[in-house]
Amino acid sequence: MTTPIKLTSLSSKGGCGCKIGPADLSQALRSLPPTVTNPNLLVGLDTSDDAGVYKINDNLALVQTVDFFTPIVDDPYYFGQVAAANAISDVYAMGGKPITALNIVAFPISTLDKSILAEILRGAGDKLNEAGVALVGGHSIDDKEPKFGLAVTGIIHPDQIRTNTGAKPGDKLILTKPIGVGILTTSIKKDLLSDDEITRVTNVMTTLNKTAAETMDAYNVHACTDVTGFGLLGHASEMAKGSDVEINIAYNQVPILPRVKELAEAGSVPGGTKNNYAHVKDIVSYPDTMDQIDRWILCDAVTSGGLLIAIGNAEADSLVTDLQANGVEAKIIGDVVEGKSGHITVN
CATH class of the missing domain: 3.30.1330.10 (PurM-like, N-terminal domain)
Incomplete structure (x- = not known):
């Protein structure tokens, strides 16, 4: 996947193509008339x-x-x-x-x-x-x-209609694509990825969420959002706040693309990812043993990421089985609990 012109080098924002950060965007939107x-x-x-x-x-x-x-x-x-x-x-x-x-x-x-x-x-x-x-x-x-x-x-x-506001205590959270896309696409600009690694992350981004969406049509999904520019924790926090619940994320269950931590440690953390981390810092509780790199990875600015699905515990395993049978990289990554509205606890 090479061309004579490196398209990523033409962007003043670098490899991630990041959105305006959530804090800056929120401030700008406050000035809008009703x-x-x-x-x-x-x-x-x-x-x-x-x-x-x-x-x-x-x-x-x-x-x-x-x-x-x-x-x-x-x-x-x-x-x-x-x-x-x-x-x-x-x-x-x-x-x-x-x-x-x-x-x-x-x-x-x-x-x-x-x-x-x-x-x-x-x-x-x-x-x-x-x-x-x-x-x-x-x-x-x-x-x-x-x-x-x-x-x-x-x-x-x-x-x-499926919104991000219907998650209920007792729900399981399912993610249908791995994260780490922003860190890897930033690494593309730095020529740090092999052709196979570029193909892998590109395949993740070009895969439609069509199959995942059609598969969950047969289930009683309570809430859904896609994980994109504000990162996994950013979009999870919107679901938690809109649903008036607290969300637990099991870090060791979150699917992460290969070499993401290694490349992040080498400096390939996009500005959008750091902005996302700063935006949710006060509403996320991390384990004391979790280092800064892992915290950034959970906030990594994603392009064309997967769906984050909240569904009742009784149906969660069946939905994951069906998603995986249909070729979707789905995993249960956490659950929904009663607690502080909008808060996220990373375990």
């Missing part, structure tokens, strides 16, 4: 959920989301695939079916070969086809560094 009250807006800004949901009628609601970022892999075709899988994921996390997408393109058209842009769009198009999503248009600008993403629309029955 939004228009609309009874058909079923999921909006209030709960930091993955997508907005707007009711059309008693049987149909729209799921809407948008995501874009700078290159996190050097191969333009796979960058397009990662961006598409990442944007579509929010619809799957809400329990919806993605149906249409719009491309969002920023590209230095006068300094980079147009074939690179064509490959980015081809990669995204192939991933949209895999998801059964129709590309209906897009918008492009000439920019000094490449950025790409999509706005995605899905559909869902208003009574079948």
